[in-house]
Amino acid sequence: MDVAVIGAGQAGLAVAYHLRDLGPRVALVDAGPRAGGAWQHRWPSLTLGRTHSLADLPGMRAAGLSFSDADPRVPARDTVPELMSRYEEAYGLHVARPVRIVRVTRESGRFVIEAAPGGPVPRLEARAVVNATGTWTAPRVPELPGRDTFAGRQITTAGYPGAHAFAGLRVAVVGGGLSALGFMDELAPVASALRWYTRRPPVIRDDASSELGFARGRAAVEAQDAAALAGQLLPSIVSVTGIPLTPPVRRLKARGLLDSHPMPVRMVPDGLVETDGSVWAADAIIWATGFDHALDHLEPLGIRGADGGVRVDQGRVVGQPGLILAGYAGQASTVSAARAARTSARHVREHLSGAADWPA
Numbered sequence: 275m276d277v278a279v280i281g282a283g284q285a286g287l288a289v290a291y292h293l294r295d296l297g298p299r300v301a302l303v304d305a306g307p308r309a310g311g312a313w314q315h316r317w318p319s320l321t322l323g324r325t326h327s328l329a330d331l332p333g334m335r336a337a338g339l340s341f342s343d344a345d346p347r348v349p350a351r352d353t354v355p356e357l358m359s360r361y362e363e364a365y366g367l368h369v370a371r372p373v374r375i376v377r378v379t380r381e382s383g384r385f386v387i388e389a390a391p392g393g394p395v396p397r398l399e400a401r402a403v404v405n406a407t408g409t410w411t412a413p414r415v416p417e418l419p420g421r422d423t424f425a426g427r428q429i430t431t432a433g434y435p436g437a438h439a440f441a442g443l444r445v446a447v448v449g450g451g452l453s454a455l456g457f458m459d460e461l462a463p464v465a466s467a468l469r470w471y472t473r474r475p476p477v478i479r480d481d482a483s484s485e486l487g488f489a490r491g492r493a494a495v496e497a498q499d500a501a502a503l504a505g506q507l508l509p510s511i512v513s514v515t516g517i518p519l520t521p522p523v524r525r526l527k528a529r530g531l532l533d534s535h536p537m538p539v540r541m542v543p544d545g546l547v548e549t550d551g552s553v554w555a556a557d558a559i560i561w562a563t564g565f566d567h568a569l570d571h572l573e574p575l576g577i578r579g580a581d582g583g584v585r586v587d588q589g590r591v592v593g594q595p596g597l598i599l600a601g602y603a604g605q606a607s608t609v610s611a612a613r614a615a616r617t618s619a620r621h622v623r624e625h626l627s628g629a630a631d632w633p634a
């Protein structure tokens with residue numbers, strides 16, 4: 275192969291779209307059972323109407339498809355995979371599934387890409403790799419003493435089954451982002467008690483004009499890209515944008531549930547020990563504490579620096595000719611991933627032609 279694209283969510287498909295003239299020289303593989311990237315795994319109550327909005331993939335309109343035409347009341351886990359499947363078909367983007375890549379190494383200038391056993395493609399060799407594996411499989415949970423002793427239920431955002439599973443329970447929601455607030459909004463009518471914990475006091479923006487929201491979103495993308503270029507760990511988006519006063523946030527405010535508590539200091543079998551030493555009794559804890567990029571399979575390439583970050587310049591991994599991270603850092607939203615895909619495809623072509631001036 276000339277190119278292996280690992281991951282066929284929005285980021286991977288967008289780059290594959292711009293490389294489709296290379297035809298069968300591009301291999302596109304994905305660990306999931308069907309089209310849709312992480313969206314096929316989102317919780318059932320997350321409709322498109324409750325998301326920020328999804329940017330269309332390149333060429334989507336021309337194929338008569340658009341996320342903005344989809345019914346906002348239907349679960350995103352149904353609509354998005356359906357539209358992405360039709361997109362793959364419209365542009366002949368053949369995705370080998372389920373193929374979970376477990377290890378990428380380099381031998382004599384080529385990447386050797388090994389998959390978990392049992393899938394249709396055991397191994398690939400390619401001159402360039404576009405890694406677009408998203409974050410969904412790498413939820414982050416803070417290390418809190420005693421976490422394993424907690425007798426109740428603990429889940430992360432990726433395992434949220436819907437509010438019905440928490441009816442009548444005392445639930446702690448941890449995390450300062452929009453997912454945490456979305457869960458709180460759903461849980462408020464059914465949980466017997468609800469408590470919100472955040473690492474730092476949340477900044478609620480009630481001045482959310484679209485220009486300000488756009489400017490803050492751009493600042494967040496720039497902060498992420500600057501950290502990536504410096505090889506640092508990525509800052510959280512919400513630490514830059516703050517929380518906009520959306521309808522769910524307004525509802526929480528009206529219920530008096532927007533006062534967050536500082537992170538607990540440790541956990542005990544029946545709850546969370548707070549900073550003043552008191553215990554908040556909990557039946558369940560939802561860790562909505564963000565995600566890392568899922569890059570474990572790239573570890574053999576030694577791409578991480580001393581502090582754990584990866585140096586990335588416009589998607590190109592510095593010092594790793596031919597290795598692109600799509601959907602990474604500032605490209606992690608659908609708008610920016612779609613925009614960056616053309617540039618990533620150009621970098622791939624330049625690398626294949628030997629004309630690339632890869633950052634070292």
Ligand SMILES: Cc1cc2nc3c(=O)[nH]c(=O)nc-3n(C[C@H](O)[C@H](O)[C@H](O)COP(=O)(O)OP(=O)(O)OC[C@H]3O[C@@H](n4cnc5c(N)ncnc54)[C@H](O)[C@@H]3O)c2cc1C
Binds near residue numbers: 303325329410609
């Ligand atoms: C709850 C939630 C809501 C969001 N809402 C929005 C929104 O409204 N608007 C927006 O723009 N963004 C939103 N985002 C950001 C979101 O991450 C992007 O929209 C988009 O899903 C990212 O696309 P991606 O292709 O980078 O990753 P993904 O959609 O996660 O796709 C990655 C693909 O890689 C595959 N994969 C992973 N590991 C491997 C492996 N080892 N081998 C092979 N394949 C692998 C996975 O199966 C998956 O198909 C949201 C994120 C979350 C968590």
